[in-house]
Amino acid sequence: MIEGLNIKTLDDVNVSNKTVGVRVDFNSPIDPATKKILDDTRIRAHAETTLKELVEKKAKVVVISHQGRKGDPDFASLSEHASILAKFLPAKVKFVDSIFDEKAINEIKGLKPGEVLVLENVRMWDGETKSASPEDHAKTPLVQSLAPLFDVYVVDAFSAAHRPHASLVGFAPVVKHFVAGRVMERELRALYKVRNNPERPCIYVIGGAKAEDTAEIISNVLGNNIADKILTGGLAANLLLHAAGKNIGELNVKILEEKGFLELEPELQKLLKQYPGRIVLPIDLAVESDGKRVDVPVDNVPNLPIKDIGVKTAQEYSKIIKESRTVVMNGPMGIFEDEKFSLGTKLVFEAMAASKAFTLIGGGHTIASASKLGYLDKISHVSTGGGALIEYLIKGTLPVIEVLKQYSK
Ligand SMILES: Nc1ncnc2c1ncn2[C@@H]1O[C@H](COP(=O)(O)OP(=O)(O)OP(=O)(O)O)[C@@H](O)[C@H]1O
Ligand SMILES: O=C(O)[C@H](O)COP(=O)(O)O
Numbered sequence: 363m364i365e366g367l368n369i370k371t372l373d374d375v376n377v378s379n380k381t382v383g384v385r386v387d388f389n390s391p392i393d394p395a396t397k398k399i400l401d402d403t404r405i406r407a408h409a410e411t412t413l414k415e416l417v418e419k420k421a422k423v424v425v426i427s428h429q430g431r432k433g434d435p436d437f438a439s440l441s442e443h444a445s446i447l448a449k450f451l452p453a454k455v456k457f458v459d460s461i462f463d464e465k466a467i468n469e470i471k472g473l474k475p476g477e478v479l480v481l482e483n484v485r486m487w488d489g490e491t492k493s494a495s496p497e498d499h500a501k502t503p504l505v506q507s508l509a510p511l512f513d514v515y516v517v518d519a520f521s522a523a524h525r526p527h528a529s530l531v532g533f534a535p536v537v538k539h540f541v542a543g544r545v546m547e548r549e550l551r552a553l554y555k556v557r558n559n560p561e562r563p564c565i566y567v568i569g570g571a572k573a574e575d576t577a578e579i580i581s582n583v584l585g586n587n588i589a590d591k592i593l594t595g596g597l598a599a600n601l602l603l604h605a606a607g608k609n610i611g612e613l614n615v616k617i618l619e620e621k622g623f624l625e626l627e628p629e630l631q632k633l634l635k636q637y638p639g640r641i642v643l644p645i646d647l648a649v650e651s652d653g654k655r656v657d658v659p660v661d662n663v664p665n666l667p668i669k670d671i672g673v674k675t676a677q678e679y680s681k682i683i684k685e686s687r688t689v690v691m692n693g694p695m696g697i698f699e700d701e702k703f704s705l706g707t708k709l710v711f712e713a714m715a716a717s718k719a720f721t722l723i724g725g726g727h728t729i730a731s732a733s734k735l736g737y738l739d740k741i742s743h744v745s746t747g748g749g750a751l752i753e754y755l756i757k758g759t760l761p762v763i764e765v766l767k768q769y770s771k
Contacts, residue, residue: 570693
């Protein structure tokens with residue numbers, strides 16, 4: 363049981379010799395040219411925890427996941443995922459190229475205790491991606507065909523928990539046991555603490571390239587008094603600086619305009635006024651000039667691309683982070699992929715590693731930057747969530763969490 367949320371976990375059910383449906387999130391980056399999986403972190407995360415435990419407890423395990431969306435270049439079969447999974451599990455792993463037809467049903471019925479069957483990408487069935495209530499999804503052919511075969515349904519896909527899709531919520535009303543898996547459990551324990559009862563000072567660090575969520579994050583996190591301060595980098599910082607009336611150079615304004623971020627400025631101006639001193643903006647920035655890094659004060663930014671927070675800013679952020687007790691970070695401080703502009707992100711990670719704080723990071727690029735700069739194993743909790751994590755930080759819950767709370771049994 364996850365305290366506070368009253369959600370049942372694998373500790374609350376007997377899975378031995380039982381047929382267990384497990385909704386994981388194997389959705390991974392895929393090379394558009396070769397169609398090969400580029401990073402197997404998510405597959406490994408489920409394999410080494412929930413799936414390994416189910417195999418060891420001699421469950422008959424049926425794995426359900428999506429990969430991409432129809433029409434997108436990363437929409438693909440799960441056959442390669444199944445082969446990768448087999449490398450991480452001490453079990454026979456089979457794959458079937460269907461989801462709930464007779465072939466899939468026969469494969470499920472033929473499973474022996476300790477064996478694993480991966481079903482085809484559940485989004486190959488069009489009904490999967492509709493957002494609906496558990497009760498409505500329970501009437502779909504997916505749930506009607508598979509639910510009678512499952513003794514237990516485990517939801518482990520935290521990183522897809524912002525999607526109230528059929529395979530995520532539809533089994534809840536109709537199976538005997540509906541519980542959270544170990545990946546979901548670990549995420550919920552870490553996030554619940556950070557969102558509801560963080561040790562203070564609690565600092566949020568936001569950066570990266572997706573400034574569309576910036577206003578909503580700031581207004582929720584400061585409005586609900588979750589964070590004491592928000593440190594900013596990446597495009598979010600450029601946008602806030604421009605909203606605050608700073609001249610960041612025409613070229614940088616154009617980037618914000620092209621992404622549609624300038625529309626957020628009135629809201630950001632309101633927030634800057636409402637929370638003085640709590641939204642921390644860079645005092646200097648790094649621009650690229652003739653292929654070199656040049657640090658400039660925010661009052662004197664030339665018309666050159668901003669690619670990182672400046673060193674003085676990074677030092678100031680480090681000081682604040684080292685004195686904090688909780689740090690949540692989403693989005694690198696600069697274009698870390700280029701070594702010259704990875705310094706801001708590196709100094710932030712260094713301070714997180716040196717602090718006594720509980721540190722949490724999430725987002726594909728944020729994790730990639732921590733890994734590239736050598737700090738991944740120094741972070742207290744690395745979330746598997748991208749969109750799900752951001753929505754959780756904003757709202758404090760997710761559709762699938764609500765269904766788990768309601769139907770945990
Ligand atoms: N000043 C900047 N200008 C342009 N791009 C930037 C800047 N600072 C950081 N970035 C880019 O932001 C990207 C990461 O941001 P993003 O918001 O996608 O992070 P994330 O949430 O961790 O990733 P994901 O979307 O994969 O979950 C990096 O590729 C980095 O180069
Ligand atoms: O990677 C993710 O964020 C999840 O797997 C959800 O995928 P989606 O955004 O395609 O629904």
